[in-house]
Amino acid sequence: MIKKKLLQRIILTLAGIPLMLTAIFFFPYYNFALLFLLVLFFSVTGSMEMKGLMEKKLGVRMTVSPWLGLLFPVTAYVSLFLYPSFSVLWTVYLLFLLFVLFYEIIRGSRDDFAHSLTRTAMTLLMVAYPNLLTPYVIYMAAFEHASFLLMLFFLLVFSNDVFAYVFGMVFGRGTRGIVRASPNKSLAGFIGGTAMAVAVAIGYAAVFSKHLPPSQWWHMVILGILISASSNIGDLFESALKRSADVKDSGTIVPGRGGILDSIDSVIFSAPVFYYLIYILYAVN
Secondary structure, three states: OHHHHHHHHHHHHHHHHHHHHHHHHHOOHHHHHHHHHHHHHHHHHHHHHHHHHHHHHHOOOOOOOHHHHHHHHHHHHHHHHHOOOOOOHHHHHHHHHHHHHHHHHHHHHHHOOOOHHHHHHHHHHHHHHHHOOOHHHHHHOOOOOHHHHHHHHHHHHHHHHHHHHHHHHHHOHHHEOOOOOOOOOEHHHHHHHHHHHHHHHHHHHHHOHHHOOOOOHHHHHHHHHHHHHHHHHHHHHHHHHHHHHOOOOOOOOEOOOEOHHHHHHHHHHHHHHHHHHHHHHHHHO
16 A cells, blocks of 8 residues: 555656646746646635535535635736736735625624634635645746746655655654654654755756856755755644544545645645745845
């Protein structure tokens, strides 16, 4: 069973690399429109899975559609590429918050506000995770040499994920159980994944230095460590949600991985970290 899961992960990763290469390098047209459409798909599907997890756990039906969360990646794309002088993302966040609160005043009267607190918290979490994080992938597309930076980002996340799994399987038998949210995670896996992320960052910077912001080798070490750490945090947070809902996976759409949230948890937690680190590198050079 373990070998089958590992094989499925490897196949999925190998299949995902050409897709990302196509979206990033071979289809950068219309400000990475293909990548944007992928972000929209992952955002709305992740919100649907989040809705299912919360309804299963709390037994309260949500009345706000997961599709509403697409406001945020769409607004990020429009304000970034179509109307760059008209940044409205935080305004949309505020308007959405006011809408949710006002809507509950109306909706809550149907059950005498018995579940108003639960419904409001569920709606805000459904939108925040993942829709407040996915726009950072879109923001990366605005960097100079965006294709190379986007590829570096995904390589760091995927290498950490795959090698953490491999090192954990091969060397982690005696070091598991260090994190209660995911008892199968091991210290060997964390170390192996981090080491490979650092190696990928240094190697990539050495090969494509002309297409990256000016940096020293130790900048890449920090980048690899922080992306690995944020990837692991995303994975562990998703594990905590699934344990709370008493489910093994957030969904069944991805072979060997489970749901969309199971597949993008590391990506969406790492995206803001990568964006701001690269932003700092550009700012100081």
